[in-house]
Amino acid sequence: MTIIPPSSLATKLRHVQTLSLDRADDTQLSLLVQGLPYHLGGTVQDPSRACTSLKYLYIDWLKNPELLSRPLVTLLEYNPHLTRLDVPYDIFEVDGASAALSKLWHLQCLSIHGEGTVLRPFLFLQSCLCLPELTELTFHRDMEMYWDHGDETTVVRKLEAIINDALIARLSFGPTAKRIKSLQLPVNLTGIKNPLPLLLLKSKLLDLETCEIPWFREDAAVHEVQQVVREHCHNLKHLRFPQLYEEEQDSQAARAFIRGCSGLQSFTSTYFMDGLDYAPRHILSELVKYHHTTLEVLELTDSYQLFSRDLQEVLSQCKRLKRFWVMDLEQDDSMSGIAFSDITRSDWVCTELRVFGVALNRRCYPNELWYEEQGHESNTWPRQRMTRRVYQQIGQLKNLEVLAIGIDRSSRATGRVQDYMWDLTLRKGWLGEWAGLKNLRSLRLQAGLWTHMNQEDVEFMHEHWPLLDEIIVTRNISDLQTKQHWQWLLEKRPYLRLKEDGWLDYKSFSS
Numbered sequence: 001m002t003i004i005p006p007s008s009l010a011t012k013l014r015h016v017q018t019l020s021l022d023r024a025d026d027t028q029l030s031l032l033v034q035g036l037p038y039h040l041g042g043t044v045q046d047p048s049r050a051c052t053s054l055k056y057l058y059i060d061w062l063k064n065p066e067l068l069s070r071p072l073v074t075l076l077e078y079n080p081h082l083t084r085l086d087v088p089y090d091i092f093e094v095d096g097a098s099a100a101l102s103k104l105w106h107l108q109c110l111s112i113h114g115e116g117t118v119l120r121p122f123l124f125l126q127s128c129l130c131l132p133e134l135t136e137l138t139f140h141r142d143m144e145m146y147w148d149h150g151d152e153t154t155v156v157r158k159l160e161a162i163i164n165d166a167l168i169a170r171l172s173f174g175p176t177a178k179r180i181k182s183l184q185l186p187v188n189l190t191g192i193k194n195p196l197p198l199l200l201l202k203s204k205l206l207d208l209e210t211c212e213i214p215w216f217r218e219d220a221a222v223h224e225v226q227q228v229v230r231e232h233c234h235n236l237k238h239l240r241f242p243q244l245y246e247e248e249q250d251s252q253a254a255r256a257f258i259r260g261c262s263g264l265q266s267f268t269s270t271y272f273m274d275g276l277d278y279a280p281r282h283i284l285s286e287l288v289k290y291h292h293t294t295l296e297v298l299e300l301t302d303s304y305q306l307f308s309r310d311l312q313e314v315l316s317q318c319k320r321l322k323r324f325w326v327m328d329l330e331q332d333d334s335m336s337g338i339a340f341s342d343i344t345r346s347d348w349v350c351t352e353l354r355v356f357g358v359a360l361n362r363r364c365y366p367n368e369l370w371y372e373e374q375g376h377e378s379n380t381w382p383r384q385r386m387t388r389r390v391y392q393q394i395g396q397l398k399n400l401e402v403l404a405i406g407i408d409r410s411s412r413a414t415g416r417v418q419d420y421m422w423d424l425t426l427r428k429g430w431l432g433e434w435a436g437l438k439n440l441r442s443l444r445l446q447a448g449l450w451t452h453m454n455q456e457d458v459e460f461m462h463e464h465w466p467l468l469d470e471i472i473v474t475r476n477i478s479d480l481q482t483k484q485h486w487q488w489l490l491e492k493r494p495y496l497r498l499k500e501d502g503w504l505d506y507k508s509f510s511s
Contacts, residue, residue: 013051025063029071036074054079058086061114062094069095076100083133086111089118089143098127105173109136114143118186121145122158129166129205132173136182143186145196156195163203170205179207184240185214197221201228210238213257215250222252229260236261238297241269241283251281258286266297273305284310292317299325303336308361312342314350315393321350325357327406337361337408344389353397357404357444360390362419391423391430398436401467404444406474417448424449426456435464442470444501455485462492470497 013032021028032051057079062068073096076082082104089112091097098120101107110128118124128134170177183206185197197214198221200206211233216222229236239261241254251274258264267287274281284306287295295318300306303326311326326336337359394403407420422428424445431453434440443465450473461468473480477500480486490496 013049014053016051017053017055019051019054019056020058020060022060023063024059024061024068024072026067026071029068029075033071033074033078036078050078051075052078054082056084057082059088059091061088062090065090065093066095069097073097073100076104080104081106083107084109084111086113088112089114089116089140092118092120092124098123102127102130104131106133107131108133109138110134111136111138112143112186113140115140117144122162125159125162126165129162130169132170132177135178135180137180138182138184139186145186152195156199159195159199163199163205167204180205181207181235182210183208184212187215198224198228201225201232206232208233208236210240211236211257212240212242213250213254215242216253222249222256225253225256226260229257230262233260234262237263237265239264239267241267241272243269243271248281251283254281254283255286258283258290261291263294264291265294266299267291267295268297268299268301269303270301272300272303274307274310284314288313288317292319294320296320297323299323300336301325301327303327305335308337308339308342309345311338311358312345315343315348316346317349319349320352322352323355324350324353325355325404327357327359327404335408337406340386340390343393344386348393348396351397352399354399354439355402356394356397356400357402357406359406359408360420361408362387387423388430388433391433395433395436399439400437401439402442402444403437403440404472405449406446407448417446421448421452424457425452425454426460427454428452431457431460435460437465439467440465441467442472443468444472446474450480453485455488458485458489462489469493469495470499472499472501475500 019032034049036050036052054075057075062072072091072094076097077100080103083106085101085104085107086109091101091112110131112118128137183200185200197216201208216225236257239254239257241250258267264287274283287298288310292314295314298314298318298321306326314321315324326338339361394405405424407417409417424431426432429452443461471480477498481498486498490498
């Protein structure tokens with residue numbers, strides 16, 4: 001809900017509970033707090049004309065933060081029941097904002113965004129770590145904290161004191177005090193090595209369930225991670241792996257978290273890279289080794305350079321998997337596809353899958369080639385046993401609700417887009433293997449996969465996929481909409497949505 005309140009809404013401001021501001025300037029903030037004194041305890045002229053019932057406040061950016069002390073601090077002070085706050089990092093440049101933040105005792109979720117440097121990290125930590133109901137603390141990953149306030153020993157002592165004081169402050173609230181369950185820390189590239197992640201992980205302020213793997217400057221810190229996670233993060237079930245800076249060190253930290261956790265349920269990442277020929281990172285193989293009995297979600301959006309055999313290991317060993325999304329359909333250099341030869345090596349066991357997004361690689365990578373009897377130059381690929389088996393594996397996922405199929409077009413995939421054009425047809429392909437997908441609601445295809453479909457194919461969809469209400473293609477939606485057989489399907493299902501999405505974005509799922 002986005003509200004930019006004009007004067008005509010002034011009398012209704014006290015009822016507003018959700019407020020989103022693209023830009024906060026003095027004029028706009030002053031309108032929200034009109035009639036309120038600068039400090040609590042002063043005379044309120046007309047409380048009905050001020051915004052005093054907020055539960056959620058989002059501010060995208062602050063214009064001239066050094067000039068916003070009065071209206072911004074007043075807004076925070078007179079909304080003590082805020083539960084969610086999402087603000088830019090330079091809020092800490094506003095005089096009095098940190099003190100006002102420290103009194104938001106009902107705040108549950110605090111998110112700090114922006115790409116800049118927090119120059120007063122100690123003041124910030126003092127403000128937020130003491131909040132008794134705070135359970136979610138999130139920093140934009142490109143933010144920095146500037147720690148050059150003395151030597152390393154001094155910084156560590158200050159942080160230890162802040163964490164200890166915050167723990168005492170939280171405990172003073174009695175049984176209502178909670179622990180932080182979701183944590184995403186900023187990247188530190190300034191000053192000494194970052195001591196904050198390990199100190200927090202060891203503290204009793206946290207009872208993590210969700211964590212973005214932090215960045216560690218020193219190898220020594222990475223070597224401690226596995227033991228610290230094992231001893232202090234017993235309930236950590238959901239890991240996010242960000243795109244960071246030092247490939248080998250980042251992968252060491254990821255593997256340490258994976259080994260230290262007990263029973264991970266989800267692993268997510270963006271711009272994920274694992275399959276480098278010269279220095280494999282082996283993050284996925286570690287994930288399967290330690291958590292194949294508990295893993296339910298693997299989401300690698302915009303992934304880049306994965307080992308096909310590692311993806312097959314996930315599908316053939318993780319029985320509880322419910323969401324598998326590993327693709328970047330429109331990037332020719334993504335190298336994130338799964339090879340047909342790997343798919344046919346072993347049966348998939350993930351029969352509970354509900355969301356499945358994958359890029360197919362008809363021919364294997366050069367060092368993994370496996371040719372059928374017809375030879376790799378044959379034009380009869382759809383009739384090969386290996387191809388049939390690939391689509392049989394997908395067709396056996398009876399619980400699928402969302403299915404997205406793309407094509408690996410990277411330099412490591414020797415197949416062409418036209419090699420796939422007949423696959424999803426009854427006449428020359430293997431569409432019939434998907435007759436059992438009775439729960440399918442959303443079908444998402446790269447352009448080449450639907451171009452040869454005809455009347456009998458859409459009739460098959462209508463007969464066998466009773467819940468289908470959405471078809472998304474990556475391009476040329478106008479061609480699809482004008483074909484007679486697709487018009488027939490739309491007449492049979494007037495509620496069916498045909499859409500174009502160049503990225504087949506996972507976040508756009510209607511399910």
